[in-house]
Amino acid sequence: xxxxxxxxxxxxxxxxxxxxxxxxxxxxxxxxxxxxxxxxxxxxxxxxxxxxxxxxxxxxxxxxxxxxxxxxxxxxxxxxxxxxxxxxxxxxxxxxxxxxxxxxxxxxxxxxxxxxxxxxxxxxxxxxxxxxxxxxxxxxxxxxxxxxxxxxxxxxxxxxxxxxxxxxxxxxxxxxxxxxxxxxxxxxxxxxxxxxxxxxxxxxxxxxxxxxxxxxxxxxxxxxxxxxxxxxxxxxxxxxxxxxxxxxxxxxxxxxxxxxxxxxxxxxxxxxxxxxxxx
Amino acid sequence: xxxxxxxxxxxxxxxxxxxxxxxxxxxxxxxxxxxxxxxxxxxxxxxxxxxxxxxxxxxxxxxxxxxxxxxxxxxxxxxxxxxxxxxxxxxxxxxxxxxxxxxxxxxxxxxxxxxxxxxxxxxxxxxxxxxxxxxxxxxxxxxxxxxxxxxxxxxxxxxxxxxxxxxxxxxxxxxxxxxxxxxxxxxxxxxxxxxxxxxxxxxxxxxxxxxxxxxxxxxxxxxxxxxxxxxxxxxxxxxxxxxxxxxxxxxxxxxxxxxxxxxxxxxxxxxxxxxxxxxxxxxxxxxxxxxxx
Numbered sequence: 242x243x244x245x246x247x248x249x250x251x252x253x254x255x256x257x258x259x260x261x262x263x264x265x266x267x268x269x270x271x272x273x274x275x276x277x278x279x280x281x282x283x284x285x286x287x288x289x290x291x292x293x294x295x296x297x298x299x300x301x302x303x304x305x306x307x308x309x310x311x312x313x314x315x316x317x318x319x320x321x322x323x324x325x326x327x328x329x330x331x332x333x334x335x336x337x338x339x340x341x342x343x344x345x346x347x348x349x350x351x352x353x354x355x356x357x358x359x360x361x362x363x364x365x366x367x368x369x370x371x372x373x374x375x376x377x378x379x380x381x382x383x384x385x386x387x388x389x390x391x392x393x394x395x396x397x398x399x400x401x402x403x404x405x406x407x408x409x410x411x412x413x414x415x416x417x418x419x420x421x422x423x424x425x426x427x428x429x430x431x432x433x434x435x436x437x438x439x440x441x442x443x444x445x446x447x448x449x450x451x452x453x454x455x456x457x458x459x460x461x462x463x464x465x466x467x468x469x470x471x472x473x474x475x476x477x478x479x480x481x482x483x484x485x486x487x488x489x490x491x492x493x494x495x496x497x498x499x500x501x502x503x504x505x506x507x508x509x510x511x512x513x514x515x516x517x518x519x520x
Numbered sequence: 521x522x523x524x525x526x527x528x529x530x531x532x533x534x535x536x537x538x539x540x541x542x543x544x545x546x547x548x549x550x551x552x553x554x555x556x557x558x559x560x561x562x563x564x565x566x567x568x569x570x571x572x573x574x575x576x577x578x579x580x581x582x583x584x585x586x587x588x589x590x591x592x593x594x595x596x597x598x599x600x601x602x603x604x605x606x607x608x609x610x611x612x613x614x615x616x617x618x619x620x621x622x623x624x625x626x627x628x629x630x631x632x633x634x635x636x637x638x639x640x641x642x643x644x645x646x647x648x649x650x651x652x653x654x655x656x657x658x659x660x661x662x663x664x665x666x667x668x669x670x671x672x673x674x675x676x677x678x679x680x681x682x683x684x685x686x687x688x689x690x691x692x693x694x695x696x697x698x699x700x701x702x703x704x705x706x707x708x709x710x711x712x713x714x715x716x717x718x719x720x721x722x723x724x725x726x727x728x729x730x731x732x733x734x735x736x737x738x739x740x741x742x743x744x745x746x747x748x749x750x751x752x753x754x755x756x757x758x759x760x761x762x763x764x765x766x767x768x769x770x771x772x773x774x775x776x777x778x779x780x781x782x783x784x785x786x787x788x789x790x791x792x793x794x795x796x797x798x799x800x801x802x803x804x805x806x807x808x809x810x811x812x813x
Binding site: 420 | 626
C-alpha cells in the first residue's frame, strides 16, 4: 500500500510539474507577428516587439541554457564569467567554513550553558539581544574590522548559524533525562566521561536539529551576503545576471540554489537519523 | 547493635515551604540492616520512600542525620551501592550488552574490552537474557528491560542493591517471575538489598525486614516488621503458611488505617489494638517497636 501511495504521489507530482511547464510555456510563447514593421526596424527590436513574445524566458529557453551550463559547469572566462559549478562551489565553501566555525563555537558553549544554570542565566541577556539581529546588519561592521569581503561573508554565515545550534544544544543538554544522569552518577562516572557517554548521545538528536536549522539559514543568508560582497558565489551570480538582464540565468540560479539547499538539508537530515534513538 | 551493615541514623528531609516555613517529608528515621538482608520499605505515596532510597544511593542528601554503610558515612554516590530504577533507566542508544558493559567499565576502568564483555555477558546470562545482547532497549519488553537494569546493577558487584519500585510498571506475571529471579540471585550471592514497594505480597515474599512508614508530610518510620516466614519460602505455597495472613493483615491494616493515625497518636503506639498481630506475636517476634523518641 505504501509503495502504491508513493507511486501515486509521484504521478501527481509529475502531472503538476508538466502542467506548470505547460502554462509557463503558453504564457511566454510568441503570438505571431505584431503589426507591420520594416524588417530592419524589426531586427533592432527583437522578438519581444515583433512576435509578441514575453520578456520572460519560456521553459524551453531555460532548459537550453541549463543544458549549456550543465555541460560546462567549471569554465572560467575571467571575473564576470565563471561556470555555475565554480560559483556554487564558492558559496558552498563559504557556508561550509562559516558553519564549521559556528559548530566549533556553538556546541561546546551550548554544553556549558546547558550544564551550568549560572552560565545559562549570565549569558541569557546577551543571547536574547544578539539572536534577533539580522546577520546582514553585521556586514558593515565585519567589512570595517576584517577588511576582507570574502572573510566578512564567512563571518556573516558564522553569526547567523551560531544561534540555532547554540540554543538547541543548550536545550538538549539541559533536557537530558534525570534518570540517565543518575545512572552515570551512581556509576561514579566523571564529568568529562559523563558529557561524552551520556549527555552527548542523549542530546545529539536535538543538537542535530539545531544544526539542520542552521544550515538552512546559512544557505538563505549566503545568497544575500554574496549579493553585497560581490566577486564570486551564486548570490553574486544572480545579481550579475540581473545586471546583464539575463532572466534565464537568474531562473537557473534560483533553481540551483533550491537544489543545493535541499541537498544540504538532506545531508543533515541523514545525520540526524543516524544519531536518533528509539525509546 | 553488632554488624550493622547499613545504618540510617536519624535522617530527615525538609524542603523550604511555600510560606517561608519548612515542609518536612520525613524525620527522625532510624533503621539498620545486616549484611545479606533484604529490606523492604512500604508506605503510601508522598511519605518519602524514594527520597530515603535516593539518600542511601547518594543521589540526595539528608537535611539531618547520617547514613553509615559498612562502617563508613556515605558521601555522594558510590559504585558500592547500585540502583535499579523504577523506569529501568537504560541508555536507549546502547545495546543490552552496551548498557551492562557501561557499568562494568565504569567500575573497572583498566579492564580491556574483552574482559569487560565477558564480565557483562556473565550477568546477562544470570538474568536470563542470553541471546538478546545486541538488542536495543526499545526492542525489549518491560520485563526484559528491567532484567537488564538488574544485570547492570549486579554486574558491578555492589555491597547493596537499591531498588525503587522496580516491578511496579510490569504486569503481574512478569512481576512474579522477576521477583523469583531477584530472590534467587540475592539468596545465592548473599546480596544485601533495599527495596521500595507498594505491594504487600512482594514485601512478604522478598523481605527479611519490612519497614512501615506513616503518611507524609512529616512521615516517620512506624514499625520494623521482621518477616517470620521461613527463608526457603516459595511463591506457590507462601499464602498457605500459618503466619502469612497474620503478617499480611498486619501490614494492610497499617496501610489502611494506622499509617494515617500514627502521627496523631504520638510516638508511642499501642500494639494491642492489632488483634492479629497479638496472635502472631505469640509464635515469634513478628514485629517489634522501633520508634526511637
